[in-house]
Each structure stands twice: as C-alpha cells, then as structure tokens.
Amino acid sequence: MTVTLYPDRSRSPLRLRWRAIVVLFAALLAGVTLHAQITRPKDGESVPFFEVATVKPNNRDVGNSHREQIWWNDSSYRIQNLTLRRIIRVAYGAASDAQLTGGPDPLLDSRWDVNAKIDDNDYSQMQKLPRDDRSRQLQLMLQALLADRFQLKVHIETKTLPLFDLVVAKGGAKLQPSPPDPPAPADSASANPASANRSDQHAAPAPADPPAAQRHQGISVHSDSHKAEMTATEASLDGLINTLANRPEIDGRLVVDKTGLTGKFDWTMHWQPQNMSATVAEGGSKLPVDPEADGPSLFTALKEQLGLELKSEKGPVEIVVVDSADPPSPN
Numbered sequence: 025m026t027v028t029l030y031p032d033r034s035r036s037p038l039r040l041r042w043r044a045i046v047v048l049f050a051a052l053l054a055g056v057t058l059h060a061q062i063t064r065p066k067d068g069e070s071v072p073f074f075e076v077a078t079v080k081p082n083n084r085d086v087g088n089s090h091r092e093q094i095w096w097n098d099s100s101y102r103i104q105n106l107t108l109r110r111i112i113r114v115a116y117g118a119a120s121d122a123q124l125t126g127g128p129d130p131l132l133d134s135r136w137d138v139n140a141k142i143d144d145n146d147y148s149q150m151q152k153l154p155r156d157d158r159s160r161q162l163q164l165m166l167q168a169l170l171a172d173r174f175q176l177k178v179h180i181e182t183k184t185l186p187l188f189d190l191v192v193a194k195g196g197a198k199l200q201p202s203p204p205d206p207p208a209p210a211d212s213a214s215a216n217p218a219s220a221n222r223s224d225q226h227a228a229p230a231p232a233d234p235p236a237a238q239r240h241q242g243i244s245v246h247s248d249s250h251k252a253e254m255t256a257t258e259a260s261l262d263g264l265i266n267t268l269a270n271r272p273e274i275d276g277r278l279v280v281d282k283t284g285l286t287g288k289f290d291w292t293m294h295w296q297p298q299n300m301s302a303t304v305a306e307g308g309s310k311l312p313v314d315p316e317a318d319g320p321s322l323f324t325a326l327k328e329q330l331g332l333e334l335k336s337e338k339g340p341v342e343i344v345v346v347d348s349a350d351p352p353s354p355n
Contacts, residue, residue: 062180062342063117063163072161073168074101077140078355099147101162103138108174108349111136115166116178116344120269121276122185126178127346136352140169173352178344185341187278188334190265192285198331199289202258243267251319252297258288268334273298273322278341283332295325 065071082105093104094114103111109124109132118124142150142165150158170176241258245267254267261281268279296319319325326332 061117062123062344063115063160063167064180065164071168072146072165073172074140074165075143075146077138077169077173079169079173079352080137080355082135082137096162099142099144101138101140101142101165103136105135105137107135108132111138111166112170112176112178112344112346115163115170117163118344119266120274120278122187122278123341123343125343125345127349131349131351132346138169140165170349175348175350175353177347177349179347180342181345182340182342184338185278185343186336186338187280187341188268188274189280189282189337190261190268191282191333191335193327193331193333196331197283197285198329199285199291202288202290247297249297252295252322254291254293256289256291258290260288261285268322271322279334280337280339282335291330293325293329295320295322298322 092106092110093102094106095102103114106114109121109127112118112132113121113124116124150161153161243254243256243259243263245252245254247253256263261283265279265281268274269277298321320328323334326334
C-alpha cells in the first residue's frame with residue numbers, strides 16, 4: 025500500500041491530498057506493529073511553515089571532514105553541511121538510511137545549508153506544546169520547505185526489512201542512571217527575574233550565580249579509522265538508537281529499542297570501527313576482522329561495556345520513496 029504526499033498547490037502550497045488514502049492505509053495495517061513510523065500531517069491538519077528561509081549549497085568542507093550540525097535557537101532553525109538525503113530523513117523522521125530510497129543520487133548526495141526563521145506568533149504557540157510536538161512541528165515545516173524549494177515529491181511505503189532489535193544482554197544493562205539535577209535556589213526567580221520568562225518552559229529558572237561548570241547533555245561520538253568513542257551524559261535510549269542507526273557498522277538498518285529501559289543515563293563506550301557491511305548470522309553478528317584492530321567491534325562493545333545486545337530481525341518499516349527532486353529555487 026502506498027501513501028502519496030504531493031503538495032496541492034490549487035488549495036495551498038502546504039495542503040496535502042491524502043484523506044481517503046490514509047483511511048484505507050490505516051485499516052489495512054490494523055493490528056500490525058510498524059517500526060519507526062514516518063512523520064506526516066494528520067488528516068485535515070494545517071501544515072506549518074517557516075516565515076522565511078534561505079537554502080544554499082555548502083562547499084566549505086568538500087573533501088574534508090564534513091562537519092554536520094543542526095540547531096534550534098529560539099525562533100531560528102539552522103542546518104549546516106547536511107546532504108539533501110539527510111535533510112529529507114530529518115524532515116520525515118527516518119531513523120536510518122534504509123528508510124529512504126529513490127531520487128536522483130547526485131542531488132540527494134549534495135550538501136546544503138539552511139537558515140530559517142519561525143514566525144513569532146507560531147513560535148509562541150509552539151512553546152506551549154510538549155517537546156515531542158514541537159519537534160514534529162519543525163519536521164512539518166522542513167517538509168514544506170523541501171516541497172517548495174526543491175520541488176520534492178515523495179510517497180510513503182511499508183516494507184518488510186532487516187533490522188536490529190536492541191535488547192538487554194544476559195547479566196543486565198550496565199548503563200549508569202544520570203544523577204538528578206540539583207534543585208534551583210528558592211529565591212532564584214527573584215534574584216534573576218529574566219530567567220522566569222525564558223522560552224524553555226520545561227527548564228528550571230537559572231540561579232543568580234550559576235556553577236562554574238555545567239554538565240553537557242547528549243551524545244557525542246569521536247572516531248577515525250582505528251578507534252571510536254561514544255560519550256553520553258543525561259541521554260535516553262532514543263538517543264542511543266539514533267546514534268547507532270547512523271553508524272556504518274549497522275549497514276543502514278533500523279534499530280528498534282526493545283530494552284524496556286526508561287530515564288536518562290551516562291555511559292562511555294570504546295570500539296574498533298568496521299567500515300564495511302555486516303554479515304549477520306542467526307542469534308548474533310559476524311563482522312570481517314580488521315588485522316589492524318586493537319579493540320572490540322561495535323557489537324561486542326555494546327554487550328561487554330553497556331550490557332546491551334543487537335539481535336537481527338525482520339519487520340514492517342515505513343520508508344520514504346523520493347519520486348522527484350530538483351535543484352532549489354533562488355532564495
């Protein structure tokens with residue numbers, strides 16, 4: 025079954041014709057567990073869009089390290105040096121390369137910078153939403169931008185694909201729960217009035233005299249051809265899943281969290297990168313051995329250092345199929 029998402033420009037550049045298709049699609053999939061469902065507008069939903077945006081090719085890192093960044097600061101949203109393929113994945117919530125197919129490879133592999141601004145009224149309304157809903161709104165805005173500037177046309181399919189289930193290994197998980205945040209001083213709001221009106225409604229007001237060093241939150245990976253290190257601070261299993269899905273050792277497969285673990289964790293993991301496709305056997309993984317390797321594979325490091333294990337499985341996965349895309353229109 026195919027769900028087609030094309031802009032209906034006769035009504036609005038950002039309105040989509042898909043009501044009847046979605047109803048049929050949902051009926052056929054009743055009772056089927058889909059993995060990593062794609063983000064798309066709800067039936068009858070008005071799709072948000074950026075107030076203004078510029079899209080420019082990135083040529084600064086050609087032949088170098090390809091530093092990639094995405095950040096959202098208040099009403100500003102920026103992407104630096106991502107391939108169009110990766111931007112489409114971000115827009116549709118595709119967790120792995122396996123969830124994106126089709127399209128002109130030279131254009132999809134080209135790198136771009138995006139600088140966008142959210143309308144002040146829209147941003148104010150977004151701040152009232154839960155975090156996941158705010159992220160979804162940004163994804164829909166990015167979808168609208170791609171449809172408008174790159175004339176991107178896609179449809180969504182469901183296919184049975186090989187994937188990895190992330191499970192707790194025998195002996196239990198070795199992740200360390202993150203320590204709780206220290207409570208804010210009782211008079212912090214009055215000592216620093218501006219902090220009480222900050223845009224992040226989920227954060228505690230900043231104290232008048234912040235500590236000299238604050239914990240960085242998130243996951244960072246540093247790797248070269250001989251060694252790799254993953255460091256996490258106050259990170260969720262969702263963050264680990266997304267990080268693993270983008271590693272070359274995973275071979276583009278989707279990773280599904282079956283650990284049952286919740287909350288925030290700290291961890292550090294070291295391994296020997298394997299920059300080739302994995303050959304997966306029933307009940308485990310077999311990787312070609314690098315004669316220069318001086319550390320465990322990613323699969324072994326997960327088990328020995330984090331108490332987690334990747335199991336090879338197959339399951340229904342939603343994928344984005346790129347029907348067509350063109351170089352972007354002028355800014």
